[in-house]
Amino acid sequence: MSRFKNRVAVVTGGAQGIGAATALRLATEGATVVVLDLNADGAKATAQQISAHREVVTAGGQAVAAVCDVTDEPAVDRVFEEIHNEFGRLDILVNNAGITRDNLFFKMNLSEWEAVVTTNLTSAYLCSRAAQRYMVPAKYGKIVCLSSRSALGNRGQANYAAAKAGIQGLTSTLAIELGPFNINVNSVAPGYIATSMTAATAERVGSSPAQHQEEVAARTPLGRVGQPEEIASAVAFFASDDSSYVSGQTLYINGGAR
Numbered sequence: 001m002s003r004f005k006n007r008v009a010v011v012t013g014g015a016q017g018i019g020a021a022t023a024l025r026l027a028t029e030g031a032t033v034v035v036l037d038l039n040a041d042g043a044k045a046t047a048q049q050i051s052a053h054r055e056v057v058t059a060g061g062q063a064v065a066a067v068c069d070v071t072d073e074p075a076v077d078r079v080f081e082e083i084h085n086e087f088g089r090l091d092i093l094v095n096n097a098g099i100t101r102d103n104l105f106f107k108m109n110l111s112e113w114e115a116v117v118t119t120n121l122t123s124a125y126l127c128s129r130a131a132q133r134y135m136v137p138a139k140y141g142k143i144v145c146l147s148s149r150s151a152l153g154n155r156g157q158a159n160y161a162a163a164k165a166g167i168q169g170l171t172s173t174l175a176i177e178l179g180p181f182n183i184n185v186n187s188v189a190p191g192y193i194a195t196s197m198t199a200a201t202a203e204r205v206g207s208s209p210a211q212h213q214e215e216v217a218a219r220t221p222l223g224r225v226g227q228p229e230e231i232a233s234a235v236a237f238f239a240s241d242d243s244s245y246v247s248g249q250t251l252y253i254n255g256g257a258r
């Protein structure tokens with residue numbers, strides 16, 4: 001498939017985990033992908049690996065790295081302008097960058113609250129606002145946001161749940177406001193996916209990643225945790241014209257778990 005031939009995509013937090021898998025998936029279908037991350041070395045290494053991937057070369061895709069803190073308003077505006085200047089278009093934005101700072105609500109301090117809301121939610125506002133400046137005149141765009149199953153509520157994640165529920169409200173509203181410009185906006189809401197984010201959660205609760213994954217798998221109907229590639233394939237659906245009449249939706253991807 002080469003659904004993204006000649007398309008330019010930005011994946012925030014693309015250096016690792018779900019973002020890296022998404023960047024690879026888009027590039028294997030022909031996209032030029034900007035791997036945008038706080039981690040300069042990580043973004044560069046991931047972009048190099050993607051560009052060298054056999055399927056990416058065959059599809060005519062490529063990946064380049066960009067360093068940006070997605071919570072920094074001027075830096076976000078600047079990097080999107082640079083990307084548009086370099087490639088002449090911007091078709092796809094994946095708002096993927098995110099962090100957790102879990103704590104029980106009565107112990108959660110303001111910096112834990114603000115860090116999570118700013119990195120997971122305000123960043124999506126800043127990046128979507130920057131991206132639509134180029135998508136609206138082109139009358140084409142796909143914005144895909146990472147929400148979470150935790151948006152429905154999760155012990156120790158009041159900050160994260162609020163931010164990820166906020167992503168869903170942002171998604172439905174952007175779909176309404178940007179729809180007239182042929183811009184689709186959707187979200188995916190993963191359950192437990194094996195990445196460094198969930199490995200850190202395991203450590204926090206005094207477990208090993210493998211042991212933690214086993215516990216989660218035992219209460220998941222499909223009997224296992226998810227892999228980043230299984231989120232990337234859904235993001236690619238929303239980023240493609242296969243979902244041309246889908247907008248304002250959130251797809252839960254959690255192995256059948258509630």
Ligand code: NDP
Nearest residue numbers: 013017018038039069070096097098148190192193195197
């Ligand atoms: P990872 O922690 O593996 O990757 C997140 C990436 O985002 C890292 O490379 C990180 O860089 C980057 N990042 C963090 N803050 C910023 C910032 N301010 N500016 C730019 N980049 C930043 O996370 P996952 O791959 O697990 O998660 C990706 C998304 O999916 C997140 O939004 C997460 O909330 C969501 N999600 C994940 C689930 C899971 O089970 N893994 C479940 C549900 C949703 P650095 O390493 O330098 O901090």
